[in-house]
Amino acid sequence: MIGRRWAGVAARGKNKEREGIVIHKKLAAILCAAALVLALSACGGNGNGNEESAGETPLVAEQNLVIKASNWQFDQPEYTIPKNTPVEIKLVNEQGAHGIQIKGAGVKLNAAKTSKVVSLDAGTYEIKCNVVCGTGHLNMSAKLIVE
Numbered sequence: 001m002i003g004r005r006w007a008g009v010a011a012r013g014k015n016k017e018r019e020g021i022v023i024h025k026k027l028a029a030i031l032c033a034a035a036l037v038l039a040l041s042a043c044g045g046n047g048n049g050n051e052e053s054a055g056e057t058p059l060v061a062e063q064n065l066v067i068k069a070s071n072w073q074f075d076q077p078e079y080t081i082p083k084n085t086p087v088e089i090k091l092v093n094e095q096g097a098h099g100i101q102i103k104g105a106g107v108k109l110n111a112a113k114t115s116k117v118v119s120l121d122a123g124t125y126e127i128k129c130n131v132v133c134g135t136g137h138l139n140m141s142a143k144l145i146v147e
């Protein structure tokens with residue numbers, strides 16, 4: 001009987017030791033992880049930071065392009081802007097209620113949202129009215145030339 005008790009106490013003692021070791025290991029792992037995170041943010045922060053902020057922060061326009069719409073045309077058949085340059089594209093409805101959609105440029109403007117800043121690759125983009133504005137709606141198209 002006594003032998004068993006001692007064995008039990010001894011076993012408990014070992015368990016405590018093990019728990020202690022496990023806790024130490026966990027702590028070490030947490031510290032390692034924390035150190036890794038710090039190291040990564042310190043090293044990678046600057047390198048990736050610029051790219052990320054370019055995607056997240058709004059572009060600051062260096063130029064403006066005003067597209068005026070009336071019934072049922074845009075004020076120019078072609079608009080030209082420089083490539084890879086932040087340009088604010090602004091819709092002005094001079095007559096009627098029209099919108100602008102530029103395929104492949106991620107631009108959709110209307111009376112509620114009248115401008116957007118974009119930086120585009122070179123190419124020719126199609127500008128269309130995206131508001132069903134009346135009889136001449138389908139004629140409302142123009143070109144955006146980015147060069």
Ligand SMILES: [Cu+2]
Binds near residue numbers: 130
């Ligand atoms: Cu329209």
